[in-house]
Amino acid sequence: MCAESKTIYQGKLIQLHHEKVALPGGKHTFFDIVRHPGGAVIAAINEQEEICLLKQWRHALQEYIWELPAGCLETGESPLSTARRELEEEAGVTAEQWHELGQLCTSPGFCNEILYLFEARVLTGSTINHDEAEQL
Secondary structure, three states: OOOEEEEEEEOOOOOEEEEEEEOOOEEEEEEEEHHHHHHEEEEOOOOOOOOOOOEEEOOOOOOOEOOOEEEOOOOOOOHHHHOOOHHHHHHEEEEEEEEEEEEEOOOOOOOOOEEEEEEEEEEEEEEOOOOOOOOO
16 A cells, blocks of 8 residues: 655656555555556457558657557546547547457556557548657
């Protein structure tokens, strides 16, 4: 259980907290925790059973990597709404059928980010509307 939490960094997307945590037996330890709003990841599958992958520049890795379409939850937005928005923005695709696949914690040792996983089918082309920072 967190006994104290101090925000040591507040960014546009994440916060970094230094937390004092009570352990069983009365001892304490400290953790640095990244607070993240979470995101949605989409497995968009077409009629030929091909899956949509995007090649995106990732600054932290200093390279382009292949990824499923995905994006961060905005305040008050449901994971499904995020998934619909991100699939259209990043891949220029809309889907008629959506199936929730579950969720996963990406790095639970230091981050509270939860990714909500979706399967999208019956795809239709739309307009790509990349975020200013996205390099796809």
